[in-house]
Amino acid sequence: MKYTYYPGCSVKATANLYQESIDSIAPALGLELEELEDWNCCGATAYMSVKELMSFAISARNLALAERFHRDVVTPCSACYLVLNKTNHYFADYPDMRKKLGQALEAGGLSYSGNIKVRHILDVVVNDVGVEKISTLVKKKLTGLKVAPFYGCQIVRPEEGFDDPDEPESMDRLIEALGATSVEYSMKTKCCGASLMGTEEKLALKLCRTILAEAERSGAHCIITLCPLCQMNLDVYQFKVNNMFKTKFNLPVMYFTQLIGLALGMPARDLGLNRLAVKISGQNKSIIEGA
Amino acid sequence: MLDKEVVYEATLDHDFLDEIYSLPGGQEIKKCIQCGTCSGSCPQGAVMDHAPRKIFSLIRAGFRNEVLESNTIWLCSSCYSCSVRCPKEIKITDVMYALKRLAIKEGKAKRGRKASILSKNFVRLVNKYGRNHETELMTRYIVQAELFNALNFVPQGMKLFTNGRLPLFPHKIKNIEQLRKILKKVDELGGI
Numbered sequence: 486m487k488y489t490y491y492p493g494c495s496v497k498a499t500a501n502l503y504q505e506s507i508d509s510i511a512p513a514l515g516l517e518l519e520e521l522e523d524w525n526c527c528g529a530t531a532y533m534s535v536k537e538l539m540s541f542a543i544s545a546r547n548l549a550l551a552e553r554f555h556r557d558v559v560t561p562c563s564a565c566y567l568v569l570n571k572t573n574h575y576f577a578d579y580p581d582m583r584k585k586l587g588q589a590l591e592a593g594g595l596s597y598s599g600n601i602k603v604r605h606i607l608d609v610v611v612n613d614v615g616v617e618k619i620s621t622l623v624k625k626k627l628t629g630l631k632v633a634p635f636y637g638c639q640i641v642r643p644e645e646g647f648d649d650p651d652e653p654e655s656m657d658r659l660i661e662a663l664g665a666t667s668v669e670y671s672m673k674t675k676c677c678g679a680s681l682m683g684t685e686e687k688l689a690l691k692l693c694r695t696i697l698a699e700a701e702r703s704g705a706h707c708i709i710t711l712c713p714l715c716q717m718n719l720d721v722y723q724f725k726v727n728n729m730f731k732t733k734f735n736l737p738v739m740y741f742t743q744l745i746g747l748a749l750g751m752p753a754r755d756l757g758l759n760r761l762a763v764k765i766s767g768q769n770k771s772i773i774e775g776a
Numbered sequence: 777m778l779d780k781e782v783v784y785e786a787t788l789d790h791d792f793l794d795e796i797y798s799l800p801g802g803q804e805i806k807k808c809i810q811c812g813t814c815s816g817s818c819p820q821g822a823v824m825d826h827a828p829r830k831i832f833s834l835i836r837a838g839f840r841n842e843v844l845e846s847n848t849i850w851l852c853s854s855c856y857s858c859s860v861r862c863p864k865e866i867k868i869t870d871v872m873y874a875l876k877r878l879a880i881k882e883g884k885a886k887r888g889r890k891a892s893i894l895s896k897n898f899v900r901l902v903n904k905y906g907r908n909h910e911t912e913l914m915t916r917y918i919v920q921a922e923l924f925n926a927l928n929f930v931p932q933g934m935k936l937f938t939n940g941r942l943p944l945f946p947h948k949i950k951n952i953e954q955l956r957k958i959l960k961k962v963d964e965l966g967g968i
Contacts, residue, residue: 495908495910498943499910523951525949534877535880536899538965539899542961589962592960593957638854642855679855680891681891683890684850684890685891721932759939761939
Protein backbone atom coordinates (compact mmCIF):
# COMPACT_ATOMS: atom_id res chain seq x y z
CA MET A 486 0.00 0.00 0.00
CA LYS A 487 1.63 3.21 -1.19
CA TYR A 488 0.76 6.71 -0.01
CA THR A 489 2.04 10.25 -0.33
CA TYR A 490 3.32 11.15 3.12
CA TYR A 491 2.89 14.63 4.55
CA PRO A 492 4.72 14.69 7.91
CA GLY A 493 4.04 18.27 9.03
CA CYS A 494 6.44 20.57 10.88
CA SER A 495 6.04 19.15 14.41
CA VAL A 496 6.84 15.59 13.41
CA LYS A 497 10.16 16.84 12.05
CA ALA A 498 10.95 18.59 15.35
CA THR A 499 9.36 18.26 18.80
CA ALA A 500 7.46 15.13 17.74
CA ASN A 501 10.48 13.36 16.18
CA LEU A 502 9.71 10.36 18.38
CA TYR A 503 6.43 9.96 16.46
CA GLN A 504 8.37 9.86 13.18
CA GLU A 505 10.87 7.35 14.57
CA SER A 506 8.10 4.98 15.55
CA ILE A 507 6.33 5.41 12.19
CA ASP A 508 9.60 4.66 10.36
CA SER A 509 9.99 1.51 12.45
CA ILE A 510 6.51 0.06 12.12
CA ALA A 511 5.53 1.09 8.57
CA PRO A 512 7.48 -1.68 6.76
CA ALA A 513 6.12 -4.32 9.14
CA LEU A 514 2.57 -3.15 8.43
CA GLY A 515 3.20 -3.11 4.69
CA LEU A 516 2.87 0.66 4.42
CA GLU A 517 4.96 2.53 1.91
CA LEU A 518 5.02 6.21 2.83
CA GLU A 519 6.70 8.34 0.20
CA GLU A 520 7.36 11.81 1.59
CA LEU A 521 5.95 14.66 -0.50
CA GLU A 522 8.96 16.50 -1.85
CA ASP A 523 9.41 20.10 -0.69
CA TRP A 524 6.13 20.26 1.26
CA ASN A 525 5.42 23.39 3.26
CA CYS A 526 3.59 24.14 6.51
CA CYS A 527 -0.18 23.54 6.40
CA GLY A 528 -0.81 26.81 8.22
CA ALA A 529 -2.14 25.14 11.37
CA THR A 530 -4.46 27.23 13.52
CA ALA A 531 -2.15 30.23 13.80
CA TYR A 532 -1.92 31.28 10.16
CA MET A 533 -5.72 31.19 9.81
CA SER A 534 -5.98 33.62 12.73
CA VAL A 535 -4.13 36.29 10.76
CA LYS A 536 -4.76 35.69 7.04
CA GLU A 537 -7.51 33.53 5.61
CA LEU A 538 -6.90 33.30 1.87
CA MET A 539 -3.12 33.10 2.30
CA SER A 540 -3.59 30.30 4.80
CA PHE A 541 -5.69 28.30 2.35
CA ALA A 542 -3.22 29.08 -0.44
CA ILE A 543 -0.14 27.72 1.36
CA SER A 544 -2.14 24.66 2.35
CA ALA A 545 -3.30 24.19 -1.27
CA ARG A 546 0.30 24.26 -2.53
CA ASN A 547 0.81 20.91 -0.80
CA LEU A 548 -2.30 19.43 -2.36
CA ALA A 549 -1.25 20.70 -5.78
CA LEU A 550 2.22 19.14 -5.35
CA ALA A 551 0.62 15.86 -4.25
CA GLU A 552 -1.83 15.69 -7.14
CA ARG A 553 0.59 14.41 -9.75
CA PHE A 554 1.09 11.19 -7.77
CA HIS A 555 -2.63 10.25 -7.75
CA ARG A 556 -2.40 8.70 -4.31
CA ASP A 557 -4.04 9.48 -0.97
CA VAL A 558 -2.10 11.88 1.21
CA VAL A 559 -1.40 10.54 4.70
CA THR A 560 -0.43 12.71 7.64
CA PRO A 561 0.28 11.77 11.28
CA CYS A 562 -0.69 15.21 12.62
CA SER A 563 -4.27 16.06 13.57
CA ALA A 564 -3.87 19.76 12.77
CA CYS A 565 -2.41 19.04 9.31
CA TYR A 566 -5.19 16.51 8.74
CA LEU A 567 -7.88 19.01 9.63
CA VAL A 568 -6.39 21.97 7.77
CA LEU A 569 -5.68 20.08 4.53
CA ASN A 570 -9.19 18.61 4.61
CA LYS A 571 -10.69 21.99 5.31
CA THR A 572 -8.84 23.42 2.33
CA ASN A 573 -10.42 20.71 0.18
CA HIS A 574 -13.87 21.58 1.56
CA TYR A 575 -13.57 25.31 0.97
CA PHE A 576 -12.14 24.61 -2.47
CA ALA A 577 -15.19 22.48 -3.32
CA ASP A 578 -17.91 24.49 -1.60
CA TYR A 579 -17.05 28.13 -2.35
CA PRO A 580 -16.57 28.93 -6.07
CA ASP A 581 -15.09 32.36 -5.34
CA MET A 582 -12.49 30.80 -3.04
CA ARG A 583 -11.75 28.10 -5.62
CA LYS A 584 -11.18 30.73 -8.31
CA LYS A 585 -8.83 32.81 -6.17
CA LEU A 586 -6.89 29.78 -4.98
CA GLY A 587 -6.58 28.66 -8.58
CA GLN A 588 -5.15 32.04 -9.57
CA ALA A 589 -2.72 32.04 -6.65
CA LEU A 590 -1.44 28.54 -7.46
CA GLU A 591 -1.11 29.50 -11.11
CA ALA A 592 1.20 32.35 -10.12
CA GLY A 593 3.47 29.65 -8.70
CA GLY A 594 3.14 27.48 -11.81
CA LEU A 595 0.81 25.00 -10.09
CA SER A 596 -2.77 23.86 -10.44
CA TYR A 597 -5.16 21.80 -8.34
CA SER A 598 -8.36 20.01 -9.32
CA GLY A 599 -9.55 19.28 -5.78
CA ASN A 600 -9.34 15.51 -6.03
CA ILE A 601 -6.72 14.55 -3.48
CA LYS A 602 -7.99 12.72 -0.44
CA VAL A 603 -6.25 13.53 2.85
CA ARG A 604 -6.20 10.90 5.55
CA HIS A 605 -4.83 10.50 9.04
CA ILE A 606 -2.32 7.72 9.63
CA LEU A 607 -4.60 6.22 12.31
CA ASP A 608 -7.31 5.79 9.66
CA VAL A 609 -4.84 4.05 7.35
CA VAL A 610 -3.49 1.77 10.07
CA VAL A 611 -6.90 0.77 11.44
CA ASN A 612 -8.88 0.62 8.19
CA ASP A 613 -6.41 -0.12 5.36
CA VAL A 614 -3.99 -2.40 7.20
CA GLY A 615 -6.83 -3.47 9.53
CA VAL A 616 -6.85 -4.49 13.17
CA GLU A 617 -7.29 -8.18 12.32
CA LYS A 618 -4.09 -8.16 10.26
CA ILE A 619 -2.26 -6.26 13.01
CA SER A 620 -3.33 -8.79 15.65
CA THR A 621 -1.70 -11.53 13.57
CA LEU A 622 1.58 -9.56 13.50
CA VAL A 623 1.76 -9.16 17.29
CA LYS A 624 4.87 -10.85 18.71
CA LYS A 625 4.48 -9.68 22.30
CA LYS A 626 0.89 -9.51 23.45
CA LEU A 627 0.36 -6.56 25.78
CA THR A 628 -1.72 -8.64 28.20
CA GLY A 629 -2.57 -6.85 31.45
CA LEU A 630 -1.72 -3.40 30.14
CA LYS A 631 -4.49 -0.85 30.59
CA VAL A 632 -4.37 1.94 28.04
CA ALA A 633 -6.35 5.20 27.89
CA PRO A 634 -6.76 6.25 24.26
CA PHE A 635 -6.75 10.03 23.91
CA TYR A 636 -8.10 11.17 20.54
CA GLY A 637 -8.11 14.89 21.25
CA CYS A 638 -10.21 17.13 19.12
CA GLN A 639 -9.16 17.79 15.56
CA ILE A 640 -8.90 14.22 14.28
CA VAL A 641 -12.56 13.44 14.89
CA ARG A 642 -14.02 16.76 13.85
CA PRO A 643 -13.95 17.00 10.06
CA GLU A 644 -17.39 16.51 8.57
CA GLU A 645 -16.55 13.37 6.62
CA GLY A 646 -14.30 11.92 9.32
CA PHE A 647 -13.52 8.23 9.55
CA ASP A 648 -14.73 7.90 13.12
CA ASP A 649 -17.46 9.27 15.38
CA PRO A 650 -16.84 12.84 16.64
CA ASP A 651 -17.94 12.06 20.19
CA GLU A 652 -17.52 8.29 20.53
CA PRO A 653 -14.57 7.29 18.37
CA GLU A 654 -13.33 3.73 18.68
CA SER A 655 -10.44 3.30 16.21
CA MET A 656 -7.73 3.33 18.87
CA ASP A 657 -9.85 1.27 21.27
CA ARG A 658 -10.08 -1.48 18.64
CA LEU A 659 -6.37 -1.21 18.00
CA ILE A 660 -5.51 -1.48 21.72
CA GLU A 661 -7.59 -4.64 22.01
CA ALA A 662 -5.94 -6.08 18.89
CA LEU A 663 -2.54 -5.66 20.58
CA GLY A 664 -3.75 -7.71 23.54
CA ALA A 665 -4.05 -4.74 25.92
CA THR A 666 -7.21 -3.35 27.54
CA SER A 667 -8.75 -0.08 26.51
CA VAL A 668 -10.17 1.75 29.52
CA GLU A 669 -13.40 3.72 29.52
CA TYR A 670 -13.06 7.35 30.55
CA SER A 671 -14.95 10.50 29.75
CA MET A 672 -12.20 12.74 28.39
CA LYS A 673 -11.05 10.96 25.25
CA THR A 674 -12.18 13.57 22.74
CA LYS A 675 -11.71 16.67 24.86
CA CYS A 676 -9.33 19.53 24.16
CA CYS A 677 -5.78 19.43 25.58
CA GLY A 678 -5.49 23.22 25.32
CA ALA A 679 -3.44 23.04 22.11
CA SER A 680 -1.54 26.26 21.46
CA LEU A 681 -3.17 27.93 24.48
CA MET A 682 -0.33 26.21 26.38
CA GLY A 683 1.95 28.93 25.04
CA THR A 684 -0.32 31.90 25.65
CA GLU A 685 -2.73 30.90 28.45
CA GLU A 686 -0.71 28.31 30.31
CA LYS A 687 -2.85 28.04 33.46
CA LEU A 688 -5.99 27.46 31.45
CA ALA A 689 -4.35 24.78 29.31
CA LEU A 690 -2.80 23.06 32.34
CA LYS A 691 -6.27 22.84 33.86
CA LEU A 692 -7.58 21.07 30.76
CA CYS A 693 -4.63 18.65 30.84
CA ARG A 694 -5.16 17.98 34.52
CA THR A 695 -8.73 16.82 33.94
CA ILE A 696 -7.64 14.51 31.13
CA LEU A 697 -4.78 13.02 33.21
CA ALA A 698 -7.00 12.67 36.30
CA GLU A 699 -9.73 10.84 34.43
CA ALA A 700 -7.24 8.55 32.71
CA GLU A 701 -5.62 7.72 36.04
CA ARG A 702 -8.98 7.19 37.75
CA SER A 703 -9.88 4.67 35.08
CA GLY A 704 -6.83 2.62 36.09
CA ALA A 705 -4.79 3.29 32.95
CA HIS A 706 -1.05 2.57 33.05
CA CYS A 707 -0.44 4.89 30.11
CA ILE A 708 -2.13 7.15 27.58
CA ILE A 709 -1.78 6.83 23.84
CA THR A 710 -2.40 9.66 21.44
CA LEU A 711 -2.06 10.52 17.75
CA CYS A 712 -1.38 14.25 17.70
CA PRO A 713 1.93 16.06 18.27
CA LEU A 714 0.32 18.88 20.25
CA CYS A 715 -1.72 16.55 22.49
CA GLN A 716 1.39 14.47 23.17
CA MET A 717 3.47 17.55 23.98
CA ASN A 718 0.91 19.07 26.33
CA LEU A 719 0.15 15.87 28.23
CA ASP A 720 3.76 14.62 28.36
CA VAL A 721 6.16 17.57 28.46
CA TYR A 722 3.86 19.69 30.63
CA GLN A 723 2.82 16.91 33.01
CA PHE A 724 5.34 18.11 35.61
CA LYS A 725 3.75 21.57 35.45
CA VAL A 726 0.30 20.10 36.04
CA ASN A 727 1.76 18.34 39.08
CA ASN A 728 3.38 21.56 40.35
CA MET A 729 0.25 23.63 39.90
CA PHE A 730 -2.32 21.23 41.27
CA LYS A 731 -0.14 19.34 43.76
CA THR A 732 -0.86 16.11 41.93
CA LYS A 733 1.47 13.16 41.39
CA PHE A 734 0.67 12.03 37.89
CA ASN A 735 3.29 9.75 36.40
CA LEU A 736 1.53 8.64 33.24
CA PRO A 737 3.64 7.94 30.14
CA VAL A 738 1.96 9.50 27.09
CA MET A 739 2.94 7.52 23.99
CA TYR A 740 2.01 7.75 20.35
CA PHE A 741 -0.23 4.89 19.23
CA THR A 742 2.50 3.95 16.77
CA GLN A 743 4.93 3.41 19.65
CA LEU A 744 2.48 1.04 21.34
CA ILE A 745 2.13 -0.92 18.10
CA GLY A 746 5.92 -1.13 17.89
CA LEU A 747 6.15 -2.54 21.42
CA ALA A 748 3.59 -5.22 20.57
CA LEU A 749 5.53 -6.04 17.41
CA GLY A 750 8.53 -6.69 19.67
CA MET A 751 10.60 -3.70 18.56
CA PRO A 752 13.22 -2.20 20.90
CA ALA A 753 12.14 0.94 22.82
CA ARG A 754 14.93 3.03 21.30
CA ASP A 755 13.84 2.31 17.72
CA LEU A 756 10.43 3.64 18.69
CA GLY A 757 11.69 6.91 20.17
CA LEU A 758 10.45 5.91 23.62
CA ASN A 759 13.67 7.27 25.13
CA ARG A 760 12.48 10.75 24.13
CA LEU A 761 9.36 10.78 26.32
CA ALA A 762 9.46 13.46 29.02
CA VAL A 763 7.57 11.20 31.44
CA LYS A 764 9.75 8.10 31.29
CA ILE A 765 8.43 4.60 31.38
CA SER A 766 9.86 3.70 34.77
CA GLY A 767 9.31 1.76 37.98
CA GLN A 768 6.11 -0.24 38.13
CA ASN A 769 5.05 1.17 34.76
CA LYS A 770 8.17 -0.20 33.14
CA SER A 771 7.54 -3.74 34.23
CA ILE A 772 3.91 -3.54 33.14
CA ILE A 773 4.44 -1.77 29.81
CA GLU A 774 7.62 -3.42 28.66
CA GLY A 775 7.00 -6.72 30.40
CA ALA A 776 3.42 -7.06 29.25
CA MET B 777 -28.06 45.49 37.19
CA LEU B 778 -29.64 48.93 37.29
CA ASP B 779 -26.43 50.86 36.95
CA LYS B 780 -25.29 48.76 34.00
CA GLU B 781 -24.62 51.01 31.05
CA VAL B 782 -27.40 50.93 28.51
CA VAL B 783 -26.30 50.51 24.91
CA TYR B 784 -28.36 52.64 22.59
CA GLU B 785 -29.35 51.66 19.12
CA ALA B 786 -27.28 54.54 17.69
CA THR B 787 -24.05 53.14 19.12
CA LEU B 788 -24.53 49.74 17.52
CA ASP B 789 -22.86 48.85 14.26
CA HIS B 790 -25.22 47.26 11.80
CA ASP B 791 -22.49 46.81 9.18
CA PHE B 792 -20.84 44.29 11.47
CA LEU B 793 -23.37 41.61 10.64
CA ASP B 794 -22.93 42.27 6.90
CA GLU B 795 -19.17 41.82 7.25
CA ILE B 796 -19.67 38.43 8.87
CA TYR B 797 -22.24 37.51 6.20
CA SER B 798 -19.74 38.25 3.46
CA LEU B 799 -17.34 35.55 4.70
CA PRO B 800 -17.46 32.10 3.09
CA GLY B 801 -20.06 30.32 5.20
CA GLY B 802 -20.83 33.51 7.11
CA GLN B 803 -24.48 33.62 6.01
CA GLU B 804 -25.02 30.54 8.14
CA ILE B 805 -25.16 32.59 11.30
CA LYS B 806 -28.63 33.80 10.28
CA LYS B 807 -29.79 30.29 11.10
CA CYS B 808 -28.60 30.37 14.73
CA ILE B 809 -31.48 29.36 17.01
CA GLN B 810 -29.66 30.32 20.23
CA CYS B 811 -29.89 26.75 21.51
CA GLY B 812 -26.63 27.00 23.44
CA THR B 813 -25.17 23.69 22.28
CA CYS B 814 -21.98 25.56 21.32
CA SER B 815 -21.57 27.18 24.72
CA GLY B 816 -22.28 23.91 26.48
CA SER B 817 -19.69 22.10 24.33
CA CYS B 818 -16.95 24.70 24.66
CA PRO B 819 -14.06 23.64 26.91
CA GLN B 820 -13.29 27.30 27.62
CA GLY B 821 -16.92 28.49 27.87
CA ALA B 822 -16.75 29.03 31.62
CA VAL B 823 -13.89 31.52 31.46
CA MET B 824 -15.02 33.44 28.38
CA ASP B 825 -16.47 36.97 28.63
CA HIS B 826 -19.28 35.74 26.42
CA ALA B 827 -19.63 32.06 25.49
CA PRO B 828 -20.23 31.36 21.75
CA ARG B 829 -24.06 31.47 21.87
CA LYS B 830 -23.94 35.00 23.26
CA ILE B 831 -21.31 36.04 20.72
CA PHE B 832 -23.72 35.19 17.91
CA SER B 833 -26.47 37.17 19.55
CA LEU B 834 -24.11 40.12 20.00
CA ILE B 835 -22.98 39.95 16.35
CA ARG B 836 -26.57 40.01 15.13
CA ALA B 837 -27.43 42.98 17.34
CA GLY B 838 -24.37 44.90 16.13
CA PHE B 839 -22.23 44.95 19.30
CA ARG B 840 -19.01 45.30 17.34
CA ASN B 841 -16.68 46.38 20.13
CA GLU B 842 -18.07 44.01 22.73
CA VAL B 843 -17.38 41.10 20.38
CA LEU B 844 -14.01 42.16 18.97
CA GLU B 845 -12.62 43.24 22.33
CA SER B 846 -13.80 40.16 24.21
CA ASN B 847 -11.44 37.44 25.42
CA THR B 848 -13.76 34.86 23.83
CA ILE B 849 -12.21 34.83 20.39
CA TRP B 850 -8.71 34.35 21.84
CA LEU B 851 -9.68 31.48 24.10
CA CYS B 852 -11.05 29.45 21.21
CA SER B 853 -8.49 26.67 20.75
CA SER B 854 -10.06 25.43 17.46
CA CYS B 855 -11.29 22.13 18.90
CA TYR B 856 -14.34 22.31 16.57
CA SER B 857 -16.57 20.69 19.19
CA CYS B 858 -19.22 23.38 18.70
CA SER B 859 -18.97 23.16 14.91
CA VAL B 860 -19.66 19.42 14.69
CA ARG B 861 -22.51 19.63 17.18
CA CYS B 862 -24.29 22.75 15.91
CA PRO B 863 -27.78 21.61 14.77
CA LYS B 864 -27.77 24.39 12.16
CA GLU B 865 -24.30 23.44 10.86
CA ILE B 866 -22.82 26.86 11.47
CA LYS B 867 -19.03 26.89 11.04
CA ILE B 868 -18.56 28.40 14.49
CA THR B 869 -14.80 27.85 14.72
CA ASP B 870 -14.34 29.53 11.35
CA VAL B 871 -16.40 32.51 12.50
CA MET B 872 -14.05 32.75 15.52
CA TYR B 873 -11.07 32.84 13.11
CA ALA B 874 -12.77 35.63 11.19
CA LEU B 875 -13.28 37.58 14.41
CA LYS B 876 -9.61 37.11 15.31
CA ARG B 877 -8.58 38.54 11.94
CA LEU B 878 -10.97 41.47 12.26
CA ALA B 879 -9.78 42.25 15.79
CA ILE B 880 -6.13 42.22 14.68
CA LYS B 881 -6.91 44.37 11.63
CA GLU B 882 -8.79 46.96 13.68
CA GLY B 883 -6.30 47.05 16.53
CA LYS B 884 -8.85 45.64 18.96
CA ALA B 885 -6.91 42.54 19.93
CA LYS B 886 -5.80 43.85 23.32
CA ARG B 887 -7.23 40.85 25.16
CA GLY B 888 -5.58 38.60 22.64
CA ARG B 889 -2.25 40.40 22.67
CA LYS B 890 -0.24 37.26 23.40
CA ALA B 891 -2.14 34.97 21.04
CA SER B 892 -1.91 37.49 18.21
CA ILE B 893 1.85 37.93 18.77
CA LEU B 894 2.24 34.15 18.59
CA SER B 895 0.14 33.91 15.42
CA LYS B 896 1.86 36.82 13.66
CA ASN B 897 5.29 35.32 14.34
CA PHE B 898 4.07 31.97 13.08
CA VAL B 899 3.01 33.62 9.82
CA ARG B 900 6.36 35.42 9.55
CA LEU B 901 8.32 32.17 9.98
CA VAL B 902 6.21 30.21 7.52
CA ASN B 903 6.59 33.00 4.95
CA LYS B 904 10.35 33.02 5.57
CA TYR B 905 11.14 29.29 5.61
CA GLY B 906 8.00 27.65 4.22
CA ARG B 907 7.78 25.73 7.48
CA ASN B 908 7.34 26.49 11.14
CA HIS B 909 10.44 26.41 13.34
CA GLU B 910 9.14 25.83 16.85
CA THR B 911 12.34 26.89 18.61
CA GLU B 912 12.53 30.26 16.85
CA LEU B 913 8.77 30.75 17.18
CA MET B 914 8.85 30.39 20.95
CA THR B 915 12.01 32.50 21.29
CA ARG B 916 10.44 35.35 19.33
CA TYR B 917 7.19 34.99 21.24
CA ILE B 918 8.88 35.06 24.65
CA VAL B 919 10.95 38.13 23.77
CA GLN B 920 7.96 40.04 22.42
CA ALA B 921 5.18 38.90 24.74
CA GLU B 922 6.56 37.36 27.92
CA LEU B 923 9.98 38.85 28.58
CA PHE B 924 9.32 39.25 32.29
CA ASN B 925 7.96 35.75 32.47
CA ALA B 926 10.73 34.18 30.38
CA LEU B 927 12.00 31.93 33.18
CA ASN B 928 8.66 30.15 33.23
CA PHE B 929 9.42 28.74 29.78
CA VAL B 930 12.85 27.35 30.66
CA PRO B 931 11.89 24.02 32.33
CA GLN B 932 9.75 22.73 29.44
CA GLY B 933 12.37 23.96 26.96
CA MET B 934 15.00 21.97 28.86
CA LYS B 935 12.80 18.87 28.86
CA LEU B 936 12.49 19.09 25.10
CA PHE B 937 16.18 19.85 24.63
CA THR B 938 17.53 17.06 26.83
CA ASN B 939 15.30 14.56 25.06
CA GLY B 940 16.57 15.69 21.67
CA ARG B 941 13.26 17.23 20.63
CA LEU B 942 14.33 20.83 20.10
CA PRO B 943 15.98 21.45 16.74
CA LEU B 944 18.19 24.53 16.78
CA PHE B 945 18.16 25.23 13.07
CA PRO B 946 15.21 25.86 10.75
CA HIS B 947 14.51 23.93 7.57
CA LYS B 948 13.93 26.11 4.55
CA ILE B 949 11.98 24.58 1.68
CA LYS B 950 13.78 24.49 -1.68
CA ASN B 951 11.17 26.27 -3.74
CA ILE B 952 10.48 29.13 -1.34
CA GLU B 953 10.24 31.41 -4.39
CA GLN B 954 7.20 29.49 -5.59
CA LEU B 955 5.51 29.90 -2.21
CA ARG B 956 6.28 33.63 -2.24
CA LYS B 957 4.81 34.04 -5.72
CA ILE B 958 1.62 32.35 -4.50
CA LEU B 959 1.45 34.62 -1.45
CA LYS B 960 2.13 37.72 -3.55
CA LYS B 961 -0.75 36.81 -5.84
CA VAL B 962 -3.08 36.35 -2.86
CA ASP B 963 -2.04 39.77 -1.65
CA GLU B 964 -2.99 41.27 -5.02
CA LEU B 965 -6.35 39.49 -4.93
CA GLY B 966 -7.15 41.23 -1.65
CA GLY B 967 -9.14 40.08 1.35
CA ILE B 968 -7.79 39.13 4.74
